[in-house]
Amino acid sequence: MERSDGKMRYNTQDPDGETSIQFLPTPDPKPVKKDKGKKWVVAAVVIGAAIIALVIGLLVWRFLKPTTMKKMYGGSMRITSATFQDVYEDSNSTQYQDLAGQVVSQLASMYQNSADLSKHYVGTSVEGFSEGSVIAYYLSEFNVPASQEATVDSAISTISKIRSRMANDAQSLSFDELTLSAVDSRMFQKKLTSKQKFTLHAKGDTPQEITSPGFLNSTYPSNAIILWQLRAARGNVIKLKFDTFMLDDDCSSDFVRVYDSLVEDESCLLAEKCGHYAPTEPVIFFSSGNVMLLTLVTNDEHSYPGFKAYFSQVPASTRECDADLRGSNGNFSSPEYPSYYPPSVDCLWNIEVPTGKYVKVRFLKFLLSDLGYTGSSCQKDYVTIDGQKYCGEKKDVFVVINKSNKMKVLFHSDKSLVDRGFLAEFEAFEPTNPCPDTFRCKNYRCIKPQLKCNGWNDCGDNSDEMNCICNATQISCKNGFCKSPIWKCDGVDDCGDGTDEMGCGTCQSGEVSCQNGKCISEKMKCDGQDNCGDGSDEQNCASVSVVPCTSLTYQCADQKCINKANAECDGTPDCEDGSDEANCDCGRQLFRTSRIVGGQNSLEGEWPWQVSLHIKNQGHVCGASLISDTWLVTAAHCVQDQDSMRLSQPGTWEVYLGLHDQNAKNIERVVKKYLKSVIQHPNYNEYTYDFDIALMQLDSPVTFSQYIMPICLPNPAHDFPVGKSVWITGWGKTQEDGKLAQVLQKAEVRIINSTVCNQLMSNQITSRMLCAGVLSGGVDACQGDSGGPLASLDIGRRYFLPGVVSWGDGCARKNRPGIYTRVTQFRGWIKEKTGV
Structure with missing residues (x-):
């Protein structure tokens, strides 16, 4: 529109609807200029206000908008309208991509039909296909507000319950067996900057090696996720065996997960593993079908060597476990025992013993636990006998009987979280004599007659300790139980009726007893003052204080003392200077055990501080404990000169570290060392075995490994309470007058009350000695174990050294405990000589 005579114009509409143009007179030029300036100011203010409003709006939107999270769901569907082709293993093939597109479209349609899912759906990726007809594996991503997480999970659960769907047009799929489950968030966390994926197919029956990246040459990468999709030919299952396994002990840091799937489907998770496992007890898994997924996830804190595994294919037909068992006795076990049983298995054993006899099943090992087991019901994996379900982990042998000559034993495993399973034996018994030549427990377990009324619950249901006539050495409880004298006056009601704590000089009501026998008011307990005179009233308090x-x-490095006796290396800094958690690279069993080991043989690497002392050209004679990279602790009586043998001289000895089998000293993980010096305690008494301790210095430092690691030394105030379970280890004689053991042995014993021990050992016990054993006999150290460790597992999952094997009256005799040098009495001397 043209400008007209310098006048401004605007449009108006007359009553007839026609547009007319009106002209307005122009005001005086000066006022016009002034008004124009005002308008610019007003415009600037308006624009500024608008910008401020926009910023405020954005900030409000930023802080008020719902917080969202990434959610991944993994699953599978069996496509019944397609037949598997080999090209479906190639993700770059046209056939793969076409079928994957149909799967994505099918899932998207299902999600879009759900009001709770459609607005949060991001996308789906197909991760692979397998046979049967065609099984598709996929991951679906959603962006979910935190407040809607439960709603989305519920909607996903509804979809996963769809059993089948027929195609309603040429573009859709017919499918059944659809699954969906939320993926563990650790599998897709943002800090996982490195991702690798491998697809491997089994070749015949030859195992193929799988290793974590950099295995042996370097540690595995940080902040990484590595996936191995494993396949077998149709009609086979996959066997995955970890030969070497060395990861961080903390599964929240680095972990391996094994899935009975090709995708991270939590409903098909078989196991999550971390830590170290000994090569002598490999971890083995089996799939239910012909696919498996192995994953490794790492963080950025610590890296370890990783793992080496082998996978192979095994014919599925060889894994049938149904059987008819006939005869007077026999044994059976869960599939693949002692490896992990496969998922989705049902087994039935029909047991029949001769007519006229009853059948008994004894479970020697029973490991059917999982993360969701509460002990109140058996919903996942279980054994059923006569309608009664059994599951979880049974630490003791348990027996089930049937008052007929037949029994049905059923085993069921669902599709996730497998375990080691069970080992069982069955036998026929006479109805009138179920335990010939033995004692029958109420639970039908049969035990040796000498175990009855010995003060220990050998039956597992205490029936062997009921209605007993106690012998002169036992505590006769008022409730009919007999208890070992080691429990007398230890401050714990072991009888259950207080009998064992009577007549102990117990303080009156409202008072507490000090360790020195003094009684003080309860109000003085943990008040910060040493009212007892020995400091015992300030121990075991709710809070730690100086x-x-x-x-x-416990004395800290700054010389301040705290009221926590066992403060060192428990994972909690208690000293102001943090010295109680310094120098704690000790006492760790790096290898995790399988929980199935029986007998007395130890595992390789189970006791990495155990040392074998050899006289040159003569073999093993004593044990020792590694306490640093250059120092050992042993018994003084091991280094006493004998005739022509100069045992006090370092040149006499050879030292083997990391040794398990005396006949396998030349393997790579065993380290042979020589000595630089031998220091025996100057006050050692060869007649009484008092001060029976010595130190040995290696000629060069040893490198620590999962097989070689020092044990922690206790501080002088460290408390090893009466009754505490401790372990003795060594290659000593397995019985009195027997032969030395070839494989490192282990035995669990208990610390025994020193007063009782002194009575049993004819007043030969000094304050520098510690007693431990099983007073009923049968378990003890013996010749050849001398100088070796007595190991105690304390808070923080570290082993400490309360004692050194010293002497005893024979081996494993009844009421003759083993005597050990009390290490806490020599802590200052050890530090003075070694600096440790």
């Missing part, structure tokens, strides 16, 4: 130093307090 207190006056006594023999019962």
Whole structure:
């Protein structure tokens, strides 16, 4: 529109609807200029206000908008309208991509039909196909507000319950067996900057090796996720065996997961593993079908060597477990025992013993636990006998009987979280004599007659300790139980009726007893003052505080003392200077055990501080404990000169570290060392075995490994309470007058009350000695174990050294405990000589 005579114009509409143009007179030029300036100011203010409003709006939107999270769901569907082709293993093939597109479209349609899912759906990726007809594996991603997470999970659960769907047009799929489950968020966390994926197919029956990246040459990468999709030919299942396994002990840091799937489907998770496992007890898994997924996830904190595994294919037909068992006795086990049983298995054993006899099943090992087991019901994996379900982990042998000559034993595993399974034996018994020549427990377990009324619950249901007539050495409880004298006056009601704590000089009501026998008011307990005179009233308090130093307090490096006796290396910094958690690279069993080991043979690497001392050209004679990279602790009586043998001289000895089998000293993980010096305690008494301790210095430092690791030394105030379970290890004689053991042995014993021990050992026990054993006999150290460790597992999952094997009256005799040098009494001397 043209400008007209310098006048402004605007449009108006007359009553007839026609547009007319009106002209307005122009005001005086000066006022016009002034008004124009005002308008610019107003415009600037408006624009500024608008910008501020926009910023405020954006900030409000930013802080008020719902917080969203990434959710991944993994699953599978069996496509019944397609037949598997080999090209479906190639993700770059046209056939793969076409079928994958149909799967994505099918799932998208299902999600879009759900009001709770459609608005949060991001996309789906197909991760692979397998046979049967065609099984598709996929991951679906959703962006979910935190407040809607439960709603989305519920909607996904509804979809996963769809059993089948027929195609309603040429573009859709017919499918059944659809699954969907939420993927563990650790599998797709943002910090996983490195991702690798491998697809491997089994070749015949030859195992193929799988290793974590960099295995042996370097540690595995940080912040990484590595996936191995494993396949077998149709009609086969996959066997995955970890030959070497060395990851971080903390599964929240680095972990391996094994899935009975080609995708991270939590409903098909078989196991999550971390830590170290000994090569002598490999971890083995089996799939239910011909696919498996192995994953490794790492963080950025610590890296370890990783793992080496082998996978192979095994004919599925060889895994049938149904059987008819006939005869007077026999045995059976869960599929693949002692490996992990496969998922989705049902087995039935029909047991029949001769007519006229009853059948008994004894479960020697029973490991059917899982993350969701509460003990109140058996919903996942279980054994059923006569309608009664059994599951979880049974630490003791248990027996099930049937008052007929027939029994049905059923085993069921669902499709996730497998375990080691069970080992069982059955036998026929006379109805009138179920335990010939033995004692029958109420639970029908049969035990040796000498175990009845020995003060220990050998039956597992205490029936062997009921209605007993106690012998002179036992505590006769008022409720009819007999208890070992080691429990007398230890401050714990072991009888259950207080009998064992009677007549112990117990303080009156409202008072507490000090360790020195003094009684003080309960109000003085943990008040910050040493009212007992020995500091015992300031021990075991709810909070840790600085207190006056006594023999019962822990002294920090800054010389301050705290009221926590066992403060060192428990994972909690208690000293102001943090010294209680310094120098704690000790006492760790790096290898995780399978929980199935029986007998007394130890595992390789189970006791990495155990040392074998050899006289040159003569073999093993004593044990020792590694306490640093250059120092050992042993018994002084091991280094006493004998005739022509100069045992006090370092040149006499050969030292083997990391040794398990005396006949396998030349393998790579065993380290042979020589000595630089031998230091025996100057006060050692060869007649009484008092001060029976010595130190040995290696000629060069040893490198720590999963097979070689020092044990932790306790501070002088460290408390090893009466009754605590401890372990003795060594290659000593397995019985009195027997032969030395070839494989490192282990035995669990208990610390025994020193007063009782002194009575049993004819007043030969000094304050520098510690007693441990099983008073009923049968378990003890013996010749050849001398100088070796007595190991105690403490808070923080570390082993400490309360004692050194010293002496005893024979081996494993009844009421003759083993005697050990009390290491806490020599902590200062050890530090003075070694600096450790």
